[in-house]
Amino acid sequence: MSDFFAGPRHNPSFEGLGYAHNRLDRDTEHRTEATLKDRMAHDRARFYLFDGDRLLVRVKPDRFDPLYCQKMASELGADMDRVILLGTDPVEDNAPRLAAPLLPERAAAYEEHADYQLETVRAVGLKDMLPADQLGAVAQARSLLNWHDTHQYCAKCGAKTHVALAGARRDCPSCEAVHFPRTDPVVIMLAIHRDAEGVERCLLARHTRFEDPMFSTLAGFMEQGETLEDAVRREIFEEAGVRIGAVRYLASQPWPFPSSLMLGCFAEALSTDLTLDDTELGEAHWYSREALKVMMERPVGSPEPHVPGGFSIAHWLIKEWAEADPA
Missing domain, CATH: 3.90.79.10 (Nucleoside Triphosphate Pyrophosphohydrolase)
Known part of the structure; x- marks a missing residue:
């Protein structure tokens, strides 16, 4: 019997295809309301920081680093009230990976900075600034943060919604509707x-x-x-x-x-x-x-x-x- 899944047409792995590789375990089905606080407190938790569609990267001699510990993320101006969980990294002993927007008044400091750059998510990919499997997590973060920014009110009753399940959902306290990120x-x-x-x-x-x-x-x-x-x-x-x-x-x-x-x-x-x-x-x-x-x-x-x-x-x-x- 022939293998139905044999051959490149059934299993294409296109090296260089942007945003298509993401190694994080999102673990959405096991999240509770305590998950975000627990993951943020993890000693190996790392944060991606964004100003709109721009990612903050640290310029190092041999690479660009987009990940920051909680202390550094706070010092750099992250809005810690708007953090979302992306998942855990199996390559790094399941260390949590999170994302947060920069406070607008702090983002301006990185427009011309010797040690940090704000790069659009598109430019980060086109310039090959990050490994392919990390670029997928950046895409996930960018899309999810954007969804939270643009869906703060309930589509059913118009009331203000709040983040639930560490960023995997928004809930309406007024009509109890639940809203999931769109694709x-x-x-x-x-x-x-x-x-x-x-x-x-x-x-x-x-x-x-x-x-x-x-x-x-x-x-x-x-x-x-x-x-x-x-x-x-x-x-x-x-x-x-x-x-x-x-x-x-x-x-x-x-x-x-x-x-x-x-x-x-x-x-x-x-x-x-x-x-x-x-x-x-x-x-x-x-x-x-x-x-x-x-x-x-x-x-x-x-x-x-x-x-x-x-x-x-x-x-x-x-x-x-x-x-x-x-x-």
């Missing part, structure tokens, strides 16, 4: 067409938000009551006018801007006729594998047509198809 699913897909002779080409587009000639996959948010497959079909038709048949899932990527989950797919294009939504796409073309390999060799920011870098799942969708055996 917004986004389909991102590479449409592929095979003609009568068996020749394959894929669809890439330059989005209107791109200033340079970067060509990427199509993407869009899923809607309520919609399957993953139908979201892929709808988005490609809306943006490019192409009808889609079969859809195959490849892999996913957390995207903490603020809380998306990118669901990477391949889509079978039933034609090559294009009708572009010019509010979304500046141009779009069908590319052969040979053309793609040339584009992949060019760096991001090149004045010539190129594709996204390896930090994004769009790159890996393109790479998987470009390097696949067309037979």
